Amino acid sequence: MQDLSRETLTFRQPSERDRAADAPAGLVQAGRRRRRRAVQLGRRDVALSAVGFRDAQPLRSALRQGHILRGLHEPRLGISYNELEPYYDRFEYCYGISGKAGNIKGVLQPGGNPFEGARSREFPLPPHPVSHAGHLYSEAAKAMGYHPFPIPAATASRAYKNIYGSTINGCVYCGFCSSHACEMGAKGNVQSAVLPVLMGDKNFELRTHARVMKVNLDSSGKRAVSVTYVDAQGREVEQPAELILLMSYVFGNVRLMMLSGIGERYDPVANRGVVGRNYAYQVVSHVNLNFEDKIFNQFMGAGGMGISIDDFNGDNYDHAGLGFVGGGRTVVSTGG
Numbered sequence: 001m002q003d004l005s006r007e008t009l010t011f012r013q014p015s016e017r018d019r020a021a022d023a024p025a026g027l028v029q030a031g032r033r034r035r036r037r038a039v040q041l042g043r044r045d046v047a048l049s050a051v052g053f054r055d056a057q058p059l060r061s062a063l064r065q066g067h068i069l070r071g072l073h074e075p076r077l078g079i080s081y082n083e084l085e086p087y088y089d090r091f092e093y094c095y096g097i098s099g100k101a102g103n104i105k106g107v108l109q110p111g112g113n114p115f116e117g118a119r120s121r122e123f124p125l126p127p128h129p130v131s132h133a134g135h136l137y138s139e140a141a142k143a144m145g146y147h148p149f150p151i152p153a154a155t156a157s158r159a160y161k162n163i164y165g166s167t168i169n170g171c172v173y174c175g176f177c178s179s180h181a182c183e184m185g186a187k188g189n190v191q192s193a194v195l196p197v198l199m200g201d202k203n204f205e206l207r208t209h210a211r212v213m214k215v216n217l218d219s220s221g222k223r224a225v226s227v228t229y230v231d232a233q234g235r236e237v238e239q240p241a242e243l244i245l246l247m248s249y250v251f252g253n254v255r256l257m258m259l260s261g262i263g264e265r266y267d268p269v270a271n272r273g274v275v276g277r278n279y280a281y282q283v284v285s286h287v288n289l290n291f292e293d294k295i296f297n298q299f300m301g302a303g304g305m306g307i308s309i310d311d312f313n314g315d316n317y318d319h320a321g322l323g324f325v326g327g328g329r330t331v332v333s334t335g336g
Contacts, residue, residue: 046189049178049303049333052097052152054088054117081117089120092152095188096160096168098304099123099152113149115310125157128171131334133296134307146309151331153304154188164197177303187303208232215244215260224262254279283328298334306333 091097101122102112109122127150130138138148155177158170171186185192198204209232216226216238226240246253254276257263266277308331310316319327 046181046187046191050154050187051304052092052095052099052154052188054152085117085120090163093124093163095154095193096125096156096162097123097152097154097188098125098127098157100127100150102149111149113308113310114147115313115316123152124162125160127151128153128155128157128173128302128305130307131296131301131305132294133298133332133334134305136294137332138307141307141309146311148307148309151304151306151308151333153302155182155302155304156186156188162193164194166193166196168192171302173300173302173305175299175301210237212256213259215246215256215262217261221261224260250279250281296334301334304333306331308332 100112101109101119102114102116103109103118104121106118108114130150134150141148155171156168160168160170162168168188169185169192172184174184176183177187181187182189182192195206199206210229212227212229213236214228215224216228217223218225224241224244226238227244228236228238230236246256248256257275258265263275264273265275266273266279308329310329313327313329317327319325
């Protein structure tokens, strides 16, 4: 996580206000490649709960029907889900995602999510066992005509050897997933899925405790040629690179691009620019229920273990005139 004694994040809300210091956990790193392969260490896949959704359903319905909300512009992604699907598939077979497919090559599969985009094949691992809370939720959802399915999770439901030959251990359902690294090595992440193989590669070097402060551009300002980072001793180092990957999630990526002068910053008043536009994070609401006649053990479980419905997400229902686009999924989870 970000060392707040050395650097902090800033925010503006609304935009006309002065900048104020903020202190959320953050991470700004970059991979670099020049005759060597590099990967970042300590991403959010280490410490969070390992939910493994593809999240590729386009928001078509409200946009297509012309129900555009004030201030909302139609996103132009420049790439389709079908083009992304082989990379989603490779990622899932690298990280050992546990789940149940709902759509394989256009054919709906019993027990999976019928609203998901078509997959090339089944998940590499079966879903986790269903908890008591998940069972009750699933039965209630079915009775109401909805379509419950197990949440895809990047915690291995059993021991798994991935596409690189790394072994990801089976989950023991201890419940310590979110905000914790996995002591069993059961969580799909760089450490368990990729580093064991890379560490034996003579062309690979891992530099830890390095914070990238800026991506350096060539004289045209069109091509990234190096990064400047501060190492563990506080020394400023410039590392040339043929390929630079920004992998610090939405917060760090947007901020680093702004600090580096990459792209045009989004101006909400003039409605121009792309860097920071649609800047968003997880929008989650929780509902807590008490049952006098039931006991739930919310401690034992796995990150991402749970049951969900997608019946109210994206194009799956008519929400014209309701004042929003998209929708969302409803989830009951246990552990993590």
